[in-house]
Amino acid sequence: MSLRNRPGPALAVSALALLMTAVALAFYWVPNDANQGFSQRIFYIHVPVALTSYACFIWGAWKALRLLWRHDSAYDLESYTAIHLGTIFGILTLATGSIWAKISWGHWWLWSERQLVLFLILFLFYCAYFMLRYSVDEGPRRERMSAVYALFGVVLIPVSFLAIRLAQGFIHPTVFTLDGPQMTGQIFFVFCLSWAGLLCLFAALYQTELAGKRLDRSLRELRRSMAV
C-alpha cells in the first residue's frame, strides 16, 4: 500500500474536528460540576488520554502476541509504534492528572494514592521497554524479547484499573463502576466525543509513524544491499 492510500489524513482531520468540538462543548455547553466546579473540566482530557494510553498498550501487546504466534517480524514495528505512542499518551496522563490534583487536592502528586502510583509504575515499565529494546542488537532475538515484554506490560493495565476499585480509603474519583458511568448524559456525551477524537489522533499518528519507520527500515536494508 502506498503512502497516498493510507487513511492517515482522514483520521487526522476527524481527530481535529472531534477534539475541537469536544473542547468547545466542555468549555461552553457542559454545566459546572456541583462538587469540583470549573476544574472538573480537566476530566474531558485527562480520562480519555489515560484510556487512549491503555488502548495503545493493549494494541501493542496484541501485535506482540501476533509476532510470537506467527513469527512475522512485520508485527515488531507495529507493536513498537503502539507502545511508543502509548508512552507519549502516558506522559500526557501524568501531566494532566498532576494539574488536576493541584487544583482539587492542593498537591501536584500524592504518593498515598494507589491509582497514581500504579499508573506511574505502568508508565515506567513501558519506559524500560525502550531501554531493553535498544540494549539488544536488531534481529529476531530483539523482536521476541520486546514482544514478551510488551505482553507482560499489558497485565499491569487491569491491575492499575481495578486496584483502585478494590482498595479502600481513596480520594481519586471513580466514575466508571459496575453500575455504569456515574455521570450525566451531557458529561458522558462530551467525554465520548473527546475519547473518539483521541482514538482518531492515535490512529493517525500510528499510521504516520509506522509508515515512517517502515520507510526507514527499507532504506537501511537498501543501503546495506547496495554496499554489498
Added chain:
Amino acid sequence: MTTAEKYVTAAFLVVLAVVLLYVVIYSFKIARLQREVEELADQVAGGLERPETEAADREPERVS
C-alpha cells in the same frame, strides 16, 4: 480568569503542546527520510548512467 480556569486551560494546552512537539519532531524525521531517498535515487541513477557511458566508450574499440 480564575485559578481553576487557568489550570484547566493549562491542562488542555499541555496536551496540544505535546502533540505539536511530536508532529514537529516527526516532520523533521520525514524530511530526513526524504533526503535519504533522494540521495539513494541519485546514486542509483548515477550507477545506471555509468555503464551506458562505459559501453559507449568501449564500442569504438570493439569496432576497430
